[in-house]
Amino acid sequence: MPTKFEEKVYKAVKKIPKGEVRSYEWVAKQIGRPKSVRAVGNALNKNPYAPIVPCHRVIRKDGSIGGFASGAGKKVELLKREGAEHCSARTYVNKEKIC
DNA sequence: AGACTGACATACC
DNA sequence: CGGTATGCCAGTC
Numbered sequence: 001m002p003t004k005f006e007e008k009v010y011k012a013v014k015k016i017p018k019g020e021v022r023s024y025e026w027v028a029k030q031i032g033r034p035k036s037v038r039a040v041g042n043a044l045n046k047n048p049y050a051p052i053v054p055c056h057r058v059i060r061k062d063g064s065i066g067g068f069a070s071g072a073g074k075k076v077e078l079l080k081r082e083g084a085e086h087c088s089a090r091t092y093v094n095k096e097k098i099c
Numbered sequence: 100a101g102a103c104t105g106a107c108a109t110a111c112c
Numbered sequence: 113c114g115g116t117a118t119g120c121c122a123g124t125c
Contacts, residue, residue, distance in 0.1 A: 005122065024107055028121090039122035041106040046123090060107065067106040 006043040023061045
C-alpha cells in the first residue's frame with residue numbers, strides 16, 4: 001500500500017509528457033521535496049503502478065538512466081522506442097550516450 | 100526504535 | 113576529469 005509520498009511521486013511521474021524525460025530532481029520538486037530524490041527512487045523502485053507510471057522516463061540529472069528494475073539498458077531502448085525518437089531527450093546509460 | 104538500504108546530488112580530493 | 117565521500121528522504125528489515 002503506497003504512502004502519500006509515493007502517491008505524489010507517481011502522480012508527478014505520470015504527468016511527464018510522452019517522449020520526454022525528467023530528472024529525479026524534477027519529480028522531487030513536483031512533490032515538494034527537492035531533496036527527496038532518493039525517496040523518489042525508492043518509490044519508483046517498487047513502482048506498484050508499473051504500466052501506469054512511466055518510470056523509465058525518469059532519469060538522473062546527468063542524463064544517465066541510473067538504474068531500473070528491469071535493467072537500465074533495456075529501459076533506454078524502451079524509452080527510445082516509446083517517445084524519445086530524437087536525441088533531444090538526453091538519453092544516456094551510465095554516462096554513456098545511447099543516441 | 101534503531102540501522103540499513105536505494106533508481107540521487109553535490110562537494111572534495 | 114574521475115573516483116571517493118557526505119548529505120538527504122522515505123521505506124523496509
